[in-house]
Amino acid sequence: MPKLHRTTPHIGPDCEIVNVSFGGWVEVGKGARLLNVEMQDYSYCDRYADIANTTVGKFANIAAMTRIGPTDHPYQQPAQHHFLYRSSYYWDDVRDDAAFFAQRAGRRATLGADCWIGHGAIVKPEITVGIGAVVAAGAVVTKNVPPFIIVAGCPARPIKMRFDERIAERLLALAWWDWPHETLRARLSDFRTLPIEAFLERYETSAG
Numbered sequence: 749m750p751k752l753h754r755t756t757p758h759i760g761p762d763c764e765i766v767n768v769s770f771g772g773w774v775e776v777g778k779g780a781r782l783l784n785v786e787m788q789d790y791s792y793c794d795r796y797a798d799i800a801n802t803t804v805g806k807f808a809n810i811a812a813m814t815r816i817g818p819t820d821h822p823y824q825q826p827a828q829h830h831f832l833y834r835s836s837y838y839w840d841d842v843r844d845d846a847a848f849f850a851q852r853a854g855r856r857a858t859l860g861a862d863c864w865i866g867h868g869a870i871v872k873p874e875i876t877v878g879i880g881a882v883v884a885a886g887a888v889v890t891k892n893v894p895p896f897i898i899v900a901g902c903p904a905r906p907i908k909m910r911f912d913e914r915i916a917e918r919l920l921a922l923a924w925w926d927w928p929h930e931t932l933r934a935r936l937s938d939f940r941t942l943p944i945e946a947f948l949e950r951y952e953t954s955a956g
């Protein structure tokens with residue numbers, strides 16, 4: 749298992765990493781492909797995750813074989829094949845369609861802090877998965893997911909809430925994901941053992 753680092757990401761073998769910024773304590777699993785991605789502090793993805801045009805929030809948990817931000821072909825045009833935009837692959841006298849690639853790159857997905865994307869799930873471009881939300885294994889997410897909601901299926905639908913609304917609001921106000929590294933360490937055993945109400949009561953009056 750890797751020992752993670754405050755400044756340098758841990759990147760597994762055979763990854764493709766293009767235009768990616770990394771926060772601290774970040775881990776990228778074997779064979780992952782990341783294109784135009786911001787990986788914020790403590791976020792990680794497991795093996796063969798494929799992430800494009802996405803802001804990955806702090807502490808986001810991305811399982812293996814997931815796809816975040818799969819890009820669309822121009823299905824409204826007479827042909828949807830990539831010769832339309834990867835044209836230089838096929839002819840010497842034409843360039844790729846820069847405007848098409850720029851439009852694609854602009855359709856960013858956002859994964860909220862401490863969300864969990866289950867094995868093999870797909871999250872469409874421009875979708876926001878809320879803070880603390882769960883995307884079940886194999887789900888296809890086509891609509892925004894509110895904070896602390898669990899969604900499953902294809903298309904993904906809410907199946908339950910992690911916590912009731914009041915607890916969710918209190919967690920959003922507490923924003924433990926903004927606590928310093930040393931504070932997380934000091935409070936680790938409470939994260940592990942305290943029931944949610946007791947955890948909130950203990951920390952919502954004290955600053956991080």
Ligand SMILES: CC(C)(COP(=O)(O)OP(=O)(O)OC[C@H]1O[C@@H](n2cnc3c(N)ncnc32)[C@H](O)[C@@H]1OP(=O)(O)O)[C@@H](O)C(=O)NCCC(=O)NCCS
Pocket residue numbers: 810811812865866867868882883884885886887898899900901907
């Ligand atoms: C979403 C998840 C966390 C829910 O777990 P849970 O709270 O134990 O949920 P339950 O098993 O009680 O299921 C609740 C309902 O959701 C359905 N459901 C659960 N997971 C589902 C999934 N992946 N796809 C579709 N439906 C799912 C169940 O069939 C059940 O439906 P029902 O009420 O009609 O019977 C879990 O099923 C899951 O997908 N975990 C991801 C695991 C993973 O990918 N790990 C990779 C390593 S990080």
